Amino acid sequence: MQTLRIVPDLRSSVVEEAPAxxxxxxxxxxxxxxxxxxxLPAVRPFTWATLVxxxxxxxxxxxxxxEPLWLGEWVRALRVVAVVRALRVLRxxxxxxxxxxxxxxxxxxxxLAFPSLAHRPVLGALATRLATIALGLSLLxxxxxxxxxxxxxxNYRRTFGWALRRTRHTVLTPSLDACRVCGPGVAGGAVRxxxxxxxxxxxxxxxxxxxxxxxxxxxxxxxxxxLVVADPSGGDGRDLPAGVSVTSPxxxxxxxxxxxxxxxxxxxxxRPGWREQIGLPLVEGLTHGCRVVTTTETGLAEDLRxxxxxxxxxxxxxxxxxxxxxxxxxxxGAPAVATGSAGHTKRDVxxxxxxxxx
Numbered sequence: 001m002q003t004l005r006i007v008p009d010l011r012s013s014v015v016e017e018a019p020a021x022x023x024x025x026x027x028x029x030x031x032x033x034x035x036x037x038x039x040l041p042a043v044r045p046f047t048w049a050t051l052v053x054x055x056x057x058x059x060x061x062x063x064x065x066x067e068p069l070w071l072g073e074w075v076r077a078l079r080v081v082a083v084v085r086a087l088r089v090l091r092x093x094x095x096x097x098x099x100x101x102x103x104x105x106x107x108x109x110x111x112l113a114f115p116s117l118a119h120r121p122v123l124g125a126l127a128t129r130l131a132t133i134a135l136g137l138s139l140l141x142x143x144x145x146x147x148x149x150x151x152x153x154x155n156y157r158r159t160f161g162w163a164l165r166r167t168r169h170t171v172l173t174p175s176l177d178a179c180r181v182c183g184p185g186v187a188g189g190a191v192r193x194x195x196x197x198x199x200x201x202x203x204x205x206x207x208x209x210x211x212x213x214x215x216x217x218x219x220x221x222x223x224x225x226x227l228v229v230a231d232p233s234g235g236d237g238r239d240l241p242a243g244v245s246v247t248s249p250x251x252x253x254x255x256x257x258x259x260x261x262x263x264x265x266x267x268x269x270x271r272p273g274w275r276e277q278i279g280l281p282l283v284e285g286l287t288h289g290c291r292v293v294t295t296t297e298t299g300l301a302e303d304l305r306x307x308x309x310x311x312x313x314x315x316x317x318x319x320x321x322x323x324x325x326x327x328x329x330x331x332x333g334a335p336a337v338a339t340g341s342a343g344h345t346k347r348d349v350x351x352x353x354x355x356x357x358x
Contacts (some may be wrong), residue, residue, distance in 0.1 A: 002053050003350055005064040006046060006080055008073045011036050013280060016056045016181055017346040027076065029233035031201075034251035038150055051080060055096070062353055063095045067157075068139055069104035069111050080139045082153075097143040100351045105151035105299045106275040108132060108159040136163045145169040146349050148278050149299040151341035163297040172352060173303045174278060175343035192262035194225040196325065197290070199264065199281035200233050200253070202238075205274055207267030207295065207316070213221055214267070216241050221358040225329060228261070230254055253284075258288035263328045266294045269315045275299075285312070291328040293321070 002021035010026035018024055025046040028033040037043065044050055056058065063084055064297035066073035074210055081098050088096055104111065112131045117124035128222055139160055145167055147153035153171045178184045183266045190191060196215075202208035202315040202333070208229075221243030234248040249257060258264070286292055286309060294301070295315040313324040344352075350358030 002059060002354075003062045003064065004060060005078065006051075006066065008066050008070065010038075010043075011280075012094070012254075013045055013284070015040065017063060018042065019347045019350055022346075022350070025050055025054065028071070031309055032251065032254075032357050037251065048083070052085060052087065055084050060096055061094065062099055062350070064099045064101065064353075066137055067100045067102040067104060068142075069102070069106070069108065071111070074135075074138070078138060078141060080259055097353065098141060100142055100148070101145045101148060102156060102276075102351060103148040103152045103277040105149065105155045105277060106273070109157060110273065134160060136160045139163040140166060142167050144353050146352060147171045149173060149180060149298045150179055150302050152190065152277070155268065170352060172344040172349055173300065174283050175348070176283065177284040177343065177346045178289075179258070179284070182259060182288065182347070192290075193255075193260045194223075194329075195261040195310070196220065196225060196227045196263040196265050196293075197257055197261040197281075197285070198227065198229045199266070199284065201248075202229055205271040205276075207269045207271060207321075210264055210269065210316055210318050210321055211267050212241055212244065215244065217322035218325045220325060220329060223329075227265075227307070230258065256283075258284055258290060261288075261290055262287075264290045264292050265296065265325065267313065267315070267321050268295055268297045270297050282310075287302035293324045293328045295321075 003019065004023050004025065004352055005018070005023050007026040009028050009030050009048055010024065010030050011030040012034045015024065022042065024043045025041065063080065065080055066120055068074050084096055084098065109128060112128050112135065114124050114127050122187055136159070145164070146168065149155065198208065198211065200206060220227070221241070225243060227244040229244065229246045229262045230249050232248060234246070240246070257304035265282055266281040267277050268279065276298045278300055279294060281293050282298060282300060283295050291309045291311070293311045293313060295313050297315045301312055305312065311324040311328050314320040
């Protein structure tokens with residue numbers, strides 16, 4: 001084992017992208033976590049005993065912990081760092097580096113605000129300021145940071161630039177090349193079905209209500225298109241417009257849907273205390289050769305501005321989203337053209353951490 005990753009909210013894509021020399025210890029899991037992937041030897045539930053056993057591995061070089069702005073997990077991460085440091089002092093071998101992959105682009109002041117003090121603005125501002133300083137100081141526990149988007153990097157730099165100056169860091173956006181599970185050739189393969197795919201639970205912050213409104217405005221169903229909602233938790237019994245259906249696919253079936261679909265829609269909107277980070281459906285759509293319709297709220301929006309397969313729309317605007325869907329569907333299901341867009345796999349991220357930390 002070369003690297004150890006402590007994973008909150010484990011999902012299938014995290015297991016699929018993991019380097020061969022990495023062990024995953026998960027503290028919680030998503031609905032879409034495939035049982036077959038969870039059964040792999042390198043994937044284990046997090047306990048303090050399994051952590052201690054992993055840290056004692058003589059080949060261990062790096063431990064990846066949750067990012068600092070994931071506040072609940074960051075408390076656990078600091079405890080993990082303390083255990084790693086203590087064990088290596090007691091049994092010194094090679095140094096073990098502490099790394100994180102940061103993607104949060106919600107303004108730090110909003111992330112650290114205290115809702116209970118909203119009626120006391122002066123005290124609330126002081127509490128937020130103190131929390132910001134404390135979190136900045138805790139960043140000094142990290143040896144190296146990779147930001148997954150330019151937006152996340154700017155968010156951290158605005159507030160924690162003084163702390164980051166003491167930590168090696170860079171921006172490595174996700175790879176948008178062919179899906180490593182499906183293999184090369186998928187992006188420019190067969191003619192696509194007239195299908196728009198929505199991946200994940202159809203919640204308010206993912207813009208599903210705006211999407212169903214836009215769907216009816218753009219007249220896609222009348223033109224023979226369908227909107228498939230791939231919800232791992234299954235349908236909730238809501239009334240859906242014509243041409244819209246809900247399925248609860250396995251992970252292999254998700255890949256099959258992505259290989260066939262022409263368009264992936266991810267119209268995220270900002271909600272109090274939440275903003276879209278990378279946007280996994282966007283990445284998965286592009287790695288499978290789909291056109292993507294999203295909003296400027298996604299963390300990758302600035303990095304993908306001008307990408308030939310990406311249509312950016314105004315968050316929460318059903319008419320603009322309807323126009324975007326029309327533009328994306330204009331290819332009439334024809335296969336997308338592979339773009340060879342630059343990006344970085346998880347293996348690239350680990351290599352950067354190790355290569356710049358020795």
